[in-house]
Amino acid sequence: MNMKDTGMNKAELIETAKKYMNEQFPRFDFIAEKAKGMYIYDEEGHAYLDFLGGIAVNAAGHCNERVSKYVKQQVDEMVHSSNYCFTIPQIMLAKLICETIGMEKIQFQNCGAEANEAAIKLARKYGVDNYGPERYKIVTALNSFHGRTLGTLAATGQPDSAIQKGFAPFTPGFKYAEFNNLEAFKEAATDDVIAIMVEPVQGEGGVFPADKEFLEGLRKLCDEKNMLLIFDEVQTGWGRTGELMAYMTYGVKPDIVTMAKAMGGGLPIGAMCTSEKLMNTFGPGAHGTTFGGNPVACAAAYAQIEELLEKKLSENAKEVGAYFREKALTLPHVKEVRGLGLITGIEFDQNIANELKYTCAEKKYLLMTAVRPAVVRLVPPLIASKEDCDKAIEIMRETILEIAK
Numbered sequence: 001m002n003m004k005d006t007g008m009n010k011a012e013l014i015e016t017a018k019k020y021m022n023e024q025f026p027r028f029d030f031i032a033e034k035a036k037g038m039y040i041y042d043e044e045g046h047a048y049l050d051f052l053g054g055i056a057v058n059a060a061g062h063c064n065e066r067v068s069k070y071v072k073q074q075v076d077e078m079v080h081s082s083n084y085c086f087t088i089p090q091i092m093l094a095k096l097i098c099e100t101i102g103m104e105k106i107q108f109q110n111c112g113a114e115a116n117e118a119a120i121k122l123a124r125k126y127g128v129d130n131y132g133p134e135r136y137k138i139v140t141a142l143n144s145f146h147g148r149t150l151g152t153l154a155a156t157g158q159p160d161s162a163i164q165k166g167f168a169p170f171t172p173g174f175k176y177a178e179f180n181n182l183e184a185f186k187e188a189a190t191d192d193v194i195a196i197m198v199e200p201v202q203g204e205g206g207v208f209p210a211d212k213e214f215l216e217g218l219r220k221l222c223d224e225k226n227m228l229l230i231f232d233e234v235q236t237g238w239g240r241t242g243e244l245m246a247y248m249t250y251g252v253k254p255d256i257v258t259m260a261k262a263m264g265g266g267l268p269i270g271a272m273c274t275s276e277k278l279m280n281t282f283g284p285g286a287h288g289t290t291f292g293g294n295p296v297a298c299a300a301a302y303a304q305i306e307e308l309l310e311k312k313l314s315e316n317a318k319e320v321g322a323y324f325r326e327k328a329l330t331l332p333h334v335k336e337v338r339g340l341g342l343i344t345g346i347e348f349d350q351n352i353a354n355e356l357k358y359t360c361a362e363k364k365y366l367l368m369t370a371v372r373p374a375v376v377r378l379v380p381p382l383i384a385s386k387e388d389c390d391k392a393i394e395i396m397r398e399t400i401l402e403i404a405k
């Protein structure tokens with residue numbers, strides 16, 4: 001659908017949006033009508049260099065040809081059939097994912113929060129089935145983000161943030177410990193705990209990569225205490241950190257991994273992967289979804305993953321991400337630059353992240369913020385080049401000098 005089809009101009013469309021839609025955050029002042037590769041195009045055809053990447057989604061680039069082709073084919077053949085039927089895209093995607101990342105079973109979901117809900121439910125049932133009704137607690141990290149459903153909201157370790165304020169009482173069964181502090185996790189891992197769940201790189205929290213020793217220590221702790229290690233790879237999964245999954249970057253394999261975002265080529269899909277033995281904890285009827293594993297979403301994800309593999313986009317993420325961080329260190333007012341592959345956080349010496357985001361958008365460059373007001377988060381498509389980085393850095397440099405005090 002484009003503007004001509006609506007009979008409205010830009011101002012009328014935005015007014016209509018404001019009248020009818022609940023807004024999550026202030027939008028940029030343009031209508032995104034088209035997108036290709038590293039760029040989004042507005043209603044007048046202006047190109048915006050996209051380092052927001054649909055919030056870490058469009059990993060193979062906007063409107064990737066392979067993804068578009070598979071989606072169009074699937075839409076013409078069958079859009080939805082229900083999970084009572086076997087469907088070819090779902091079967092092929094399940095095989096591709098499990099064989100590529102070394103997992104045995106997959107449970108499809110619709111998004112990241114749902115994938116995490118599935119992981120939380122699986123861990124709880126595993127604990128209760130094997131150790132009794134008292135063993136259901138999960139330790140997550142302070143400053144984490146696991147989603148906005150009631151379960152994942154409780155798992156999210158940001159007690160005073162807008163994400164959680166006003167939604168209490170929270171789902172019981174979660175405890176928080178300081179990220180990258182193994183001793184704190186050891187202390188929290190009491191006998192009623194069945195799992196530890198962490199992001200290998202905290203994204204929304206401000207881009208904090210885990211230390212290798214921390215994740216190795218969590219693996220050992222889980223093995224010693226018969227707990228499950230869950231990695232939330234909703235943001236880090238599928239090439240972003242320089243390997244297909246961040247657990248490969250770290251060389252630490254979790255018992256359960258969750259994914260969404262970059263997996264689907266822009267269509268809503270999520271999943272949880274684990275071993276066959278563990279997945280069997282969910283007997284028939286224990287867990288399900290109407291849309292999870294929808295054939296169109298699965299066709300898109302299949303194409304996306306094929307593209308990531310064939311074009312070795314995780315390797316590009318590693319090389320270009322390192323280049324970007326080196327350049328980012330030359331920006332004015334920078335306090336710290338953090339990241340892994342193509343997820344980068346730039347922390348400034350003042351709270352300019354929000355203004356930087358909207359002012360850069362006016363200059364046709366898109367970036368993300370995080371929950372910390374001094375941090376911007378860059379999660380571009382994994383096709384980003386060094387030239388794209390140079391351009392992004394120069395727009396940020398110019399804008400920082402304008403807005404910083």
Ligand SMILES: Cc1ncc(COP(=O)(O)O)c(C=O)c1O
Nearest residue numbers: 111112113145146147234235260
């Ligand atoms: C690490 C992590 N987990 C879970 C989620 C929630 O994913 P979704 O918005 O697809 O529900 C996000 C979203 O930003 C995320 O970054």
